[in-house]
Amino acid sequence: MHIPRDAVLLRIFIGETDRWEHRPLYEAIVLKAREMHLAGATVVRGLMGFGKSSRLHTAKILRLSLDLPLVIEIVDSEEKIRAFLPVLDAMLGGGMVTLEKVTVIDYRAGAGAGEAGGAS
DSSP states (O other), X not given: OOOOSEEEEEEEEEETXXXXXXXXXXXXXXXXXXXXXXXXXEEEEOSEEOOTTOOOEEXXXXXXXXXXXXXXXXXXXXXHXXXXXXXXXXXXXXXXXXXXXXXXXXOOOXXXXXXXXXXX
């Protein structure tokens, strides 16, 4: 798969407990991105954060793993990312979505048998 040098980064901010069709939302988004042949997706779990409601989500010991923030990052051509946005919109109940232009320096599979780390 080829990604143009001038690409777009789609960043999706959601909560760990968000769901879509009885499965974790982050999982549904990554699987849909894969189904639509996007170049790759990575889910990052945050240690602390807050959103529009200003409710603090943290991984402190007394509140271990209570709806921590997640960020899903997907990089591909602007055309493919824009085609994914209506699908994503139908899946999201809340959260934030951002787009930014990026320069892809390198995109290749590792020398090993499989890839680790999603969009690498």
